[in-house]
Amino acid sequence: MSNAAPTAKPHPKLQPHFHSMEQQLEASTLGMWVFLVTEVMFFGGMFMAYLVYRNMYPHAWVEASHELNWQLGGLNTMVLIMSSLTMALAVRAAMLGQKRGQLVNLSLTILLGCVFLVVKFFEYKAKFEHHLVPGPHFDPTLEQGMQIFFSLYFMLTGVHAAHMIIGIVMMTIILTMAARDSFNAEYYTPVEVAGLYWHFVDIVWIFLFPLLYLLGRHGA
Amino acid sequence: MSHQVPSIRMYVSVFLALLLFTATTVWVAGLDLGALNTPVALGIAITKGSLVILFFMGVRHNTPLTKTVAISGFLWLLILFSLGMNDYLTRGWLGIAGR
Amino acid sequence: MNDATVHQEPSYLGAPYGLAAWLLTKDHKRIAILYLISITIFFAIGAGFAATIRAELVTPQGDLVTADLYNKLFTLHGVVMIFFFLIPSIPAVLGNFFIPIMIGAKDLAFPRINLLSWYIYVIGAVITLSVVISGGLDTGWTFYAPFSSISSNTDVTTAAVGVFITGFSSILTGFNFIVTVHRMRAPGMTWFRLPLFVWANYATSLIFILGTPVVAITVLLVAAERGLHLGIFDPRIGGDPVLFQHLFWFYSHPAVYIMILPGMGVISELVANVSRKQIFGYSFVAFSSIAIAIIGFLVWGHHMFVSSQSIYAGLVFSIITMLVAVPSAVKTFNWTATMYRGSITWDSPLFWVLGFMGLFLVGGLTGLFLGTMGLDVHLHDTYFVVAHFHYIMVGGGVTAFLGGLHFYWPKMTGRMYSEPLAKVSAMLVFFGFNLTFFPQFILGYMGMPRRYHAYPPEFQVLNVMSTGGAMVLGTGYFLILIYLLYSLFKGPKAPANPWGATGLEWQLQSPPITHNFHEIPVVTEEAYDYLHAPAPQLAIPASPREVTHE
Structure with missing residues (x-):
């Protein structure tokens, strides 16, 4: 790691419309935060629907929640929390310019993201087998409101999974950049920004887990 | 930061x-x-x-700015939830059929 | 100050030339021009739909188009005009071009994302408009469920996906503006030295990032309900269609302010210039923009007084709606107070300013009628509503856009247009607009519902007046297109500061160089310091001008 000498000549990663690396990093981080606000509102629309229908069909929601496998949901929660840890450690390694730390932690993050998706896949598969996917094949004997629960379940977890896939692609790009020694104490903006996104996706799941999987555990 | x-x-x-x-x-x-x-x-x-x-x-x-931004999203969700539920939870209050 | 013999450097319009250089540009000014060209095309398409609608309504019988086709016409008119013209108009064209210059930056914070937003916009628009081939769209621009999600047999899914994609373009523009205003201001450019245009666009950006994602997920839910049977609003499985309206209007009411707030910013610039005075109550005007953006999120239920929303909620929404009038009135009063005892110049910007203020006043005040729950029950879904929102969105939004375009045209293109023609067209637009839409207030008050292709014969006189007005209005718009295009080739070269205006943008050459500034300027003055502004120097004095003191 070389000594920081920003005034001597512009850093090669400094874009011409910024006047310093500091300004560039601050702009990018603020940009990601502003983007995350839109993400909160994006999921917020579905949470609003959740609130309305849970209030409208309290019993059906408990019943429907029983159909979800909370053990798998809990497993995925832990997987995501762990991936958040490795992500945070990857950013830390980038700030310190530790290549090995970046590579190990980013790979672990990607791996854990994939584990999450695989578990999700088996959950979805079970729903198809149990006729719990809304539409013409939905089990008609079930209570009014349960179909809406599953519509929301698929929308919420589906949009979340889409975010996971985007995150994994992003992390793969970051990983290749890290492998080419792109990041150091002066320039680690992409890792930092991608990390913010990853943590946000984790937070969404932290809310989804109790709201979807744990509704009816006591009434059983 | x-x-x-x-x-x-x-x-x-x-x-x-x-x-x-x-x-x-x-x-x-x-x-x-x-x-x-x-x-x-x-x-x-x-x-x-x-x-x-x-x-x-x-x-x-x-920075305080980032903190503000981080909080604002959740505040705005609260607006959506509270004014939205202000409809759902008050239906029928005024004794007018269907309202 | 601006010597005519001053050396002109190569501008952003110069090399690199060629289509690829433009389509891959990261220069915010070129992207603004790309937006300008695309919204002009969509405006023409939307106007074509409107013209067909007005032609149909000349006679009481539905003789020109069938009811089905009429439904598709007004739907696409609304979708194109709102999503592809009005929402991007001022922010993405004038905002994109001038926000970085006004705050003394070399570009927006994220130039590549800025270009990406234009591509997303074009892709979304093309997908949406592809429904013209694949069976049309007849839901109205509001996409109300359950008609959109279950009943309509037009291509709602494609349109919903198109609108969803376009939403991301707005989000990216908004977030670029916010970061730019926070992080890219030149030294000395404090918040209270920002031009009010920047404040207005900042407030608009807040709506972009807080509101747009909600409508994006809402139309996605409609698309999922149609395409994947994931019923959320479907009453057959216990869903509540009113929820759709809540989610939709949570964005779409603030979206009305997306269409008017930047216009208010433009008018603030113009009003100070034509009065040659500092704006009256700068901080009030600045904060009223933010207030409108915030209060705008609290009033959406006034679109739903006659849905099955609870009456109690309606009361709450109705009361909060009255609050929006306060910041809007603050702006209007302050503009008037700015003009009071100003040295009014009779240049063309004045005509747009006066036109905007008159039309916005009518539109805003009739909005209060509609926000009053008792009255709205009678006026809901009549032509009164149509007239009201056209006064705001076309009378206010489009007039402000055209005013801004005329004001900044010399800076953007380096050419002057014909002043007399600009005045004539501003008046044509004003009178044509009033003739088109004022009769619709009366029609609505008399009970003519909107969205029907036929009507009882007693409404014919007013409808013919309205169509006649639309022809005058169309002529006005067409005239503008002609002389602005003409000016590009034959117009006299524009000086750096034709209007004698204040602000960093007028200290640059016309048109500006690629990175705007060689050295980032240091700002030492308040905005609108017209005491020290240079005299206007229009290239060709159009009319005998009274020389005003400075």
């Missing part, structure tokens, strides 16, 4: 706290607290979310 590098120890303890809260939320969901189940579950989720935002995402050491 701060450029001091947080310690691994801090990250790991936050991680352990998050695992602990996950176990708690599963355990609490098994108890019958009546109307309190959901608020407790949400309280735990909010705590976990705040831990991630404050420590993993580094808002703790960030």
